[in-house]
Amino acid sequence: MYDVAKHAGVSIATVSMTFRRPDRVKQSTRDLVLASARALHYVPSASARGLADGRTGVLGLFSFDYLLPAEAAVLPTEIAFVREDPDERCREFPLYVDEIQRGMELACRRHGYALMIGGPSRSGGADTVTDIAGRVDGLAVFPQTLPDDALERIAGRIPVVAVSEPPHDDRLSHVTVANRGGMRAVTEHLIREHGRRDLLFVGGLNPAEGRDRFAGFRDALRAAGLRVPRKPLVPETRATPSGRAAVTLPADLRLPEAFVCATDDVALDVLEILAGRGVRVPEQVAVTGFDGIVAGRVARPGLTSVRQPMAEMGRLVVDVLLRHIAEPGRAPDFHELPVQVVLRESCGC
């Protein structure tokens, strides 16, 4: 900036004004400054600006600790022909968090913010997060990515919204979905439309979310006058070749009339296990999921699921952050968005 000022024969304040408040600078001066900036390849330092005016113009997203594929996949140097890509690929991307992220990207762009994406790395989560937190004006975090005390520390400095997580800390804003109602709806569908009465709930990996969904499952059974189980089936997991944690089912498991799964991820694993055991879905047993991820439509049979409005969630997360940035000290917001039951083949439809 000093160079531009010298080149244009003005003070640095004028250069700054030219960019920040062009209306306050005489036309001729403005042109002069802009010409100099162009000539010198001037790129303003966002760090300096952020330091000077106390805001960065960036929102942050602290995302999952994705499995990090092996350092360098060995690529064929020749052009290869493959019959079909393994289903596995869709299981890793896009997940529902990716769709929420996309929603945030769009919303950020619309509001003139950039989005910074980080997540826990092997070096340990707490450090990385203050790293991110120090760069942004507001932060969205996915569940299970951060210890609560780190969250609160950050929330004391900048707005934080917990995404896709049942409210568990009233000092944080929350954006979540109708986990309970959605699960109840899909369960009732199985009962009413497909006459299934022997339903088994298969739990997921996130206990908090799963709790609400299990409650919805029980609501449906209770309303239908069926026996209401006390606990979900909590499956074991194993690591797939690619490193993903996949659910396993006991070999001697009695086959219910339907597996009601806490997440699509679990449901897809269940579908795979059943296929491996020669069990036909939905003829012998129905399977449903929750989330509405892309892999659910690629699967055969197509997975009946409860879709979260992910893009909308992302948008809302940004709205909430911006609102709290504009209005510091505002009380935390709480939003629960509606869901949609997507009927495909795996429920019997």
Next chain:
Amino acid sequence: MYDVAKHAGVSIATVSMTFRRPDRVKQSTRDLVLASARALHYVPSASARGLADGRTGVLGLFSFDYLLPAEAAVLPTEIAFVREDPDERCREFPLYVDEIQRGMELACRRHGYALMIGGPSRSGGADTVTDIAGRVDGLAVFPQTLPDDALERIAGRIPVVAVSEPPHDDRLSHVTVANRGGMRAVTEHLIREHGRRDLLFVGGLNPAEGRDRFAGFRDALRAAGLRVPRKPLVPETRATPSGRAAVTLPADLRLPEAFVCATDDVALDVLEILAGRGVRVPEQVAVTGFDGIVAGRVARPGLTSVRQPMAEMGRLVVDVLLRHIAEPGRAPDFHELPVQVVLRESCGC
């Protein structure tokens, strides 16, 4: 930091050292400082650090100007049941750029960098990009997002790599794929394995990329001794209800034995048009795409395509950026990655 220093009874230099070079601080002092930091909810300012040491620890991605969906989608407040989601949804996400982005995310995280995502917004591209450029240590840009002069201006300040774009400026690093060889391979597959001899190349929306792919198409025809067309069919586009630009085909178009499309996006539009006209694929005509996007596997029939190694590209982009950051003044890198032909039903397989 000043508060932490006061609270711990040390100088700010010691606080800084505690975080940057812990080995240079006595154990007892370090504990004291960390305790104070925790007590005061200290979150270091990345702006200040970036300003002081000249690097931000962030890589940037300047991405497409996605179509921005209408402000607030009206969500049902009741739980709705839908039979299936329209294909349209997969057409918008994830695109191949999203998969590259994901590759960058992972690579960034592995190297302790954060990733900042921005793109042109309605307010005009050139401003936003210096905005992004000023925040990062290196920048990846997708094709057609920026005027060349803006790119060069930035490249004069920080490393820039053009992603998925044939080299067209030797002052920039490039990461691209075997567009020509890949297209030749899939075309030869149609000719050799399926006996198609009357092939029509349908151009895409990115002329530069399309040029190489068309060249590969011609290579295959020439090698097979078939008549080699001078030009691709460049289709008109129309806006879909959701705002996407979809390809159209002349109503009186003579049906070839195969549509060889420059991108999956075009190929999927072609599939849809053909379905609308009652033409059976692949029985009456084969269709192939290029890119390997997720929507291609969701489509019926499954789309035969040439898959780019997108995750790998993202990883490589990050490698190139980091290399140039570590070694300023290094000459631009150029990488062309191999592709894979994915055979599904639309080619007749």
Next chain:
DNA sequence: ACCCAAAATCTAAGCGCTTAGATTTTGAGA
């Protein structure tokens, strides 16, 4: 030609950190 408010521009004080280089503390060895 002169006055004076409005417009344009400038001066200078930070913003919160990093890091040479200066200063103080430490503790092993005499």
Next chain:
DNA sequence: TCTCAAAATCTAAGCGCTTAGATTTTGGGT
């Protein structure tokens, strides 16, 4: 107990911007 190099800590000078408030310029009215 004293010495002195090594270890620990501190002082202070920026990093490149923003923005009050001070100063200068402008130009319409007399």
